Amino acid sequence: MADLSVRCAGVPLRNPFLLASGIWGESGDSLAGAWRAGAGGVITKSIGSAPRPGYPNPTVETYERWGLLNAMGLPNPGIDEYPTEIEAARRAGATIIGSVFGGSAEEFATLAHRMATTGVVAIELNLSCPHAEGFGTEVGSDPGEVEEIVRSVVARVKLPVIAKITPNTSDPAALAAAAEHGGAAAISAINTLRALAIDVRLRRPVLSHGIGGLSGSAIKPVGLACVWQIYEQVSIPVIGVGGIMNAEDALEYVMAGARALEIGTAITFGGIGVFARLAHDLSALLDDLGISRLEEAVGVAHSKP
Ligand SMILES: Cc1cc2nc3c(=O)[nH]c(=O)nc-3n(C[C@H](O)[C@H](O)[C@H](O)COP(=O)(O)O)c2cc1C
Numbered sequence: 468m469a470d471l472s473v474r475c476a477g478v479p480l481r482n483p484f485l486l487a488s489g490i491w492g493e494s495g496d497s498l499a500g501a502w503r504a505g506a507g508g509v510i511t512k513s514i515g516s517a518p519r520p521g522y523p524n525p526t527v528e529t530y531e532r533w534g535l536l537n538a539m540g541l542p543n544p545g546i547d548e549y550p551t552e553i554e555a556a557r558r559a560g561a562t563i564i565g566s567v568f569g570g571s572a573e574e575f576a577t578l579a580h581r582m583a584t585t586g587v588v589a590i591e592l593n594l595s596c597p598h599a600e601g602f603g604t605e606v607g608s609d610p611g612e613v614e615e616i617v618r619s620v621v622a623r624v625k626l627p628v629i630a631k632i633t634p635n636t637s638d639p640a641a642l643a644a645a646a647e648h649g650g651a652a653a654i655s656a657i658n659t660l661r662a663l664a665i666d667v668r669l670r671r672p673v674l675s676h677g678i679g680g681l682s683g684s685a686i687k688p689v690g691l692a693c694v695w696q697i698y699e700q701v702s703i704p705v706i707g708v709g710g711i712m713n714a715e716d717a718l719e720y721v722m723a724g725a726r727a728l729e730i731g732t733a734i735t736f737g738g739i740g741v742f743a744r745l746a747h748d749l750s751a752l753l754d755d756l757g758i759s760r761l762e763e764a765v766g767v768a769h770s771k772p
Contacts (some may be wrong), residue, residue, distance in 0.1 A: 470759060475726045476704055483728045485509065485706070485727055486730065486734075486742075491734055492512075494555070495555025496556075498555075498556035501742065508588075508727075510565075511564070512566065515567070515602075519543055521540035526539045528673050529735070533685035535682050541599045546567075553565065563586065564589045564590070564591050567592060577623075583625070590626055590629065597660070597661040598678050613632070614645040616649070632646065632654060632658070632693075640696040643701050647701045653705065653727075654703060656690065656706070660686050660689060661678060662681035683731075694723045698724025706725060706728065707723065712732075
């Protein structure tokens with residue numbers, strides 16, 4: 468079977484499939500469960516300075532054909548409470564990446580510093596939530612701000628820093644380049660696409676927050692284009708995320724330039740067993756294509772004939 472192990476941002480991964488932030492609960496048990504199910508690593512829910520209840524329901528709507536629309540409002544227990552959950556996942560042996568969100572460079576740096584003491588192997592900065600006022604896309608759409616945030620985090624932590632950037636901008640690759648200048652060790656792309664659904668009978672948006680974020684199959688081509696452009700713009704590794712439902716989706720992202728992959732909505736539709744299925748099917752697909760190591764396939768679609 469083809470070798471799926473990869474090294475990304477200096478972190479060795481048994482396979483490229485990481486649990487995406489915010490998808491499979493936020494408890495230590497659920498992170499450990501994803502690890503036991505075969506994930507190559509797990510990324511925590513994005514954690515902020517203080518507990519946040521999130522938005523009132525409805526916060527998620529499922530669309531069978533193309534994915535999910537969500538506006539959770541970044542619910543989380545806050546950085547003071549969260550380390551006990553990470554400890555539970557660590558006891559299961561999981562490779563854990565800690566995700567944080569903040570409203571300023573200083574807040575990001577303080578949170579990342581705290582997160583770095585919990586035993587995580589890297590920090591992912593959520594610079595890209597499309598529906599949380601004062602956070603995410605609101606601080607992550609300007610290259611200057613992205614560079615400043617990454618730079619202040621890198622100055623405070625020794626761990627690799629991954630910048631998760633937004634597709635809700637005209638030039639995502641410029642955001643990635645700014646993060647690289649700030650010292651990021653890797654880029655993850657993409658977060659959800661800003662989106663809306665209206666309930667025509669109620670004459671109002673389906674989600675309580677109105678605008679939400681779209682994930683799943685529908686956003687795969689957008690994610691691929693972002694990864695493609697970012698790969699050409701930066702020399703640090705790219706982590707692909709957005710609508711990866713099967714092995715072929717995964718290999719498309721790798722050939723576009725991704726060195727690791729994050730899996731989100733596929734879990735909602737296929738259960739946590741999706742990690743074992745993806746690893747098995749990707750190995751088989753690589754065997755069929757005569758590729759013995761996944762790393763050999765990174766970015767190959769860019770080479771000119
Ligand atoms: C319900 C839900 C909650 C999410 N929460 C977070 C979060 O806390 N932090 C973050 O960086 N991304 C969050 N995301 C975005 C995912 O990590 C991922 O980038 C996105 O869903 C695209 O991947 P997918 O199509 O495989 O789901 C969330 C997505 C969903 C659907």
